[in-house]
Amino acid sequence: xxKMYVVMKRVVIGACIFLxxxxxxxxxxxxxxxxxxxxxxxxxxxxxxxxxxxxxxxxTTIASPAMLRIDxxxxxxxxxxxxxxxxTSRKDRTLNIALTDVMDIRVYKxxxxxxxxxxxxxxxxxxxxxxxxxxxxxxxxxxxxxxAAPAKQQPAVPAAKQPGAPQPAPAPSxxxxxxxxxxxxxxxxxxxxxxxxxxxxxxxGMLTQDFKEKDFSLSMAKDLAAALVKKGIKxxxxxxxxxxxxxxxxxxxxxxxxxxxxxxxxxxxxxxxSVTTALMDDQGLDAVIRLYKLAVRQNRHIDRSRTVxxxxxxxxxxxxxxxxxxxxxxxxxxTSLDAPAVLIEYPVTAKKTVDQKAxxxxxxxxxxxxxx
Amino acid sequence: MRPRGxxxxxxxxxxxxxxxxxxxxLKYYTPAVPQPPAIGTGEQSPETLELITxxxxxxxxxxxxxxxxxxxxxxxxxxxxxxxVEEFFKEAGNAYAIPQNVxxxxxxxxxxxxxxxxxxxxxxxxxxxxxLDEYLLLKGMYETLVSTIPDFQDLxxxxxxxxxETLGGHFFLKHxxxxxxxxxxxxxxxxxxx
Numbered sequence: 001x002x003k004m005y006v007v008m009k010r011v012v013i014g015a016c017i018f019l020x021x022x023x024x025x026x027x028x029x030x031x032x033x034x035x036x037x038x039x040x041x042x043x044x045x046x047x048x049x050x051x052x053x054x055x056x057x058x059x060t061t062i063a064s065p066a067m068l069r070i071d072x073x074x075x076x077x078x079x080x081x082x083x084x085x086x087x088t089s090r091k092d093r094t095l096n097i098a099l100t101d102v103m104d105i106r107v108y109k110x111x112x113x114x115x116x117x118x119x120x121x122x123x124x125x126x127x128x129x130x131x132x133x134x135x136x137x138x139x140x141x142x143x144x145x146x147x148a149a150p151a152k153q154q155p156a157v158p159a160a161k162q163p164g165a166p167q168p169a170p171a172p173s174x175x176x177x178x179x180x181x182x183x184x185x186x187x188x189x190x191x192x193x194x195x196x197x198x199x200x201x202x203x204x205g206m207l208t209q210d211f212k213e214k215d216f217s218l219s220m221a222k223d224l225a226a227a228l229v230k231k232g233i234k235x236x237x238x239x240x241x242x243x244x245x246x247x248x249x250x251x252x253x254x255x256x257x258x259x260x261x262x263x264x265x266x267x268x269x270x271x272x273x274s275v276t277t278a279l280m281d282d283q284g285l286d287a288v289i290r291l292y293k294l295a296v297r298q299n300r301h302i303d304r305s306r307t308v309x310x311x312x313x314x315x316x317x318x319x320x321x322x323x324x325x326x327x328x329x330x331x332x333x334x335t336s337l338d339a340p341a342v343l344i345e346y347p348v349t350a351k352k353t354v355d356q357k358a359x360x361x362x363x364x365x366x367x368x369x370x371x372x
Numbered sequence: 373m374r375p376r377g378x379x380x381x382x383x384x385x386x387x388x389x390x391x392x393x394x395x396x397x398l399k400y401y402t403p404a405v406p407q408p409p410a411i412g413t414g415e416q417s418p419e420t421l422e423l424i425t426x427x428x429x430x431x432x433x434x435x436x437x438x439x440x441x442x443x444x445x446x447x448x449x450x451x452x453x454x455x456x457v458e459e460f461f462k463e464a465g466n467a468y469a470i471p472q473n474v475x476x477x478x479x480x481x482x483x484x485x486x487x488x489x490x491x492x493x494x495x496x497x498x499x500x501x502x503x504l505d506e507y508l509l510l511k512g513m514y515e516t517l518v519s520t521i522p523d524f525q526d527l528x529x530x531x532x533x534x535x536x537e538t539l540g541g542h543f544f545l546k547h548x549x550x551x552x553x554x555x556x557x558x559x560x561x562x563x564x565x566x
Contacts, residue, residue, distance in 0.1 A: 005378075012381045019388045199541045206500050246537050247544060266542075268502035270434075272561075276503060279555050313562040321564050328558040329507055331542050343542075345502050 032072065034095070036080040036088070041241030045085065047097070047118040051076070056114035063107045068097040068118055108202050108244075119201065119243060189371055190260040192234045194253075196333065197221035198266040201244025206267055211348060214242060217265045220346060223363050224265065231371065251336045255297070259339045261308065261370070268345035273362070274325035275313045276343040277305040278334035297338040304340040312342065312369030319365040426456050429515040431469045431508035434559065436515065439463070449521050454479045456520050457489050460513060469505040470512075471498035477533065485525040486548055487517060493532050499540045504557060506540035511553040526550045 032055040039046045049056075049070060058073035072093045080088060087098040099105065104121040197218040199205035205213025218239065225235040236257050238250045254262050268274055278298040298305065313324040334341045346362060348354050423444045429436045443455050457476050464470040475492040482488065499506065514527050526548035529539070535546050543552060 009377070009381065012385065016384055016388060019392060203538070203541050205541055266502060269500065270502070274502070279557060310562070317562045317564045323561045323563055326560045326562055327504060329503055330552060330555050331503055332544050333542065343503060
């Protein structure tokens with residue numbers, strides 16, 4: 001009996017030790033890998049916090065102009081670029097990013113890959129005279145006076161920038177001042193043109209494995225802007241980087257510039273290019289529904305818009321030896337514009353290539369349509 | 373002494389078993405997510421007594437194409453709206469410009485007889501069209517529901533229970549759709565020789 005008691009005692013003690021070891025092993029929390037990177041364009045700083053699906057999905061964010069706080073569901077290891085512009089601190093499962101000179105901040109949680117994106121508008125004075133750079137690479141080297149850096153950011157069409165292809169002229173600055181070397185033509189048809197690259201940020205537009213409409217439209221807009229600047233026209237882009245911008249903001253920004261022409265650049269999955277103007281048909285609407293309509297500022301300019309659209313469509317049809325489509329749609333980006341406004345959609349079907357040559361041809365046709 | 377030692381060991385074992393049990397319970401137990409209340413406003417809606425022929429206005433080849441489906445059952449108008457929306461998105465693919473894998477999360481109606489349809493995020497993420505495709509999708513949804521259920525005033529689309537600014541980057545989705553989709557889009561071709 002005594003012997004049995006001793007054996008049982010040993011077994012129990014051994015089991016206790018095993019259980020304690022097992023519990024301590026299982027309770028050891030796994031650490032998640034979190035990477036932090038950023039990009040900067042003018043007064044916009046874009047922070048991207050990337051990690052596992054479960055970690056990002058389970059995280060909570062609190063954003064204010066002074067602080068961005070992210071609480072993760074697990075302990076984490078943080079990887080961030082050496083030249084990260086904001087001060088970070090971490091405590092247990094919390095990452096704090098101290099923000100300075102911030103005017104506005106928006107935080108989005110996105111998937112594929114799982115990430116938290118913070119778009120931060122900083123005060124102009126806070127932005128040093130540095131070109132934009134990606135946070136995951138070493139600090140950008142100083143560039144020349146031209147804004148060549150944004151053009152390098154565009155991965156829209158990998159094959160687009162071929163070695164032999166003609167390089168577009170530098171994109172215009174936000175103020176739209178033409179380069180000093182460019183001789184202004186005698187009498188430009190337009191003094192100021194606002195170009196709106198469609199989509200951006202979390203709004204990808206049309207998306208395939210190697211095509212993002214948001215990048216493509218930005219690249220096309222920059223190429224078109226460069227062509228217009230060469231003609232001595234002041235050009236303003238509604239966005240110059242991969243940033244989300246609500247339609248209402250684009251409209252108010254464009255109207256604030258009092259342009260002579262507004263061009264919105266998009267893509268279409270069809271075979272034919274299309275040029276769209278506003279559809280100004282309010283008949284049949286009662287007074288309550290009219291309240292929902294943002295504005296019909298386009299009324300004053302619709303004839304001019306249609307003329308420009310037809311001219312562009314005819315130039316595209318003539319150059320491509322194929323039909324172009326003229327459309328009228330009640331899109332707010334057109335109906336709310338207090339200027340002649342046209343939305344151009346570039347055909348990007350699988351059959352159609354979007355290489356630099358085809359795009360240059362398209363830009364050339366649009367230019368012919370604008371300045372016949 | 374021996375019995376006392378056994379008791380101490382047993383207490384330790386119980387304590388450790390309890391601690392281990394609590395640990396695993398807290399780690400793996402996920403409480404049941406409370407289900408949202410049943411679709412509807414709580415008010416008695418008019419009932420449909422017979423088989424109903426539903427006219428789906430589907431965006432195809434840059435225009436709306438009407439397809440008829442028969443939905444059976446003794447169903448209330450709000451449930452009919454739910455069935456119609458589900459039928460509409462079942463037509464995704466097949467050359468229709470309708471996003472795939474869109475799930476209906478709910479159909480509601482407010483006091484002003486505005487019908488809210490709450491759809492999954494696939495509506496936005498899987499939309500792969502241009503401005504006209506987006507317009508026809510919204511117009512198609514509106515006209516399908518209007519032609520089936522005449523007793524509501526307007527239609528509003530929510531994504532994951534929230535208002536979103538736009539579906540595909542061309543039109544506002546924050547407002548009810550009626551004012552947007554009342555117009556017919558115009559389209560003409562310009563030939564090379566012109």
